[in-house]
Amino acid sequence: xxxxxxxxxxxxxxxxxxxxxxxxxxxxxATGVPRVPDDLLLPPGPTLVExxxxxxxxxxxxxxxxxxxxxxxxxxAERELWQGLAQLAVGWTHLLRxxxxxxxTLLQRARRRIAPYTSGPPHQxxxxxxxxxxxxxxxxxxxxxxxxxAAPRLQQDPSAG
Numbered sequence: 001x002x003x004x005x006x007x008x009x010x011x012x013x014x015x016x017x018x019x020x021x022x023x024x025x026x027x028x029x030a031t032g033v034p035r036v037p038d039d040l041l042l043p044p045g046p047t048l049v050e051x052x053x054x055x056x057x058x059x060x061x062x063x064x065x066x067x068x069x070x071x072x073x074x075x076x077a078e079r080e081l082w083q084g085l086a087q088l089a090v091g092w093t094h095l096l097r098x099x100x101x102x103x104x105t106l107l108q109r110a111r112r113r114i115a116p117y118t119s120g121p122p123h124q125x126x127x128x129x130x131x132x133x134x135x136x137x138x139x140x141x142x143x144x145x146x147x148x149x150a151a152p153r154l155q156q157d158p159s160a161g
Contacts, residue, residue, distance in 0.1 A: 014135075018030050021057075034060075044074075044078075050066050051067050051085070052153070060092040067086040071085070080117075081127075084109070085125070092105075124156045129153055129156070
């Protein structure tokens with residue numbers, strides 16, 4: 001007997017189960033962390049602030065959802081950057097979940113997508129720092145070492161200029 005999937009008002013499949021801080025589904029009735037609303041779409045600056053808050057809280061899966069919404073609404077010139085940022089968050093999610101293969105794949109994709117923005121990145125995104133963060137994590141993953149557990153910094157530090 002097939003189980004009917006949960007759907008939203010538009011008929012899209014949705015999983016209403018609670019999730020833990022790394023986005024893993026919990027049993028129905030369990031208490032999870034607050035979810036990112038499906039319709040959340042923030043302007044670029046607030047997107048980066050909210051995603052950074054979630055990354056700093058150790059919730060990269062949720063940061064990914066915030067960044068993914070911005071990616072899907074971004075102008076063509078910025079779509080690859082936002083997609084790369086979302087993939088970086090998912091890559092860190094895999095890293096924290098103990099999935100080195102998934103982390104490697106997503107962090108490689110993220111780095112490839114953000115690298116073209118090193119010259120004059122929009123919204124003060126720290127492309128150079130994020131690429132270095134990916135490189136450090138990828139090097140550790142390739143050698144079987146402990147990859148960084150420090151949250152990536154999405155924006156350049158204005159006081160460092």
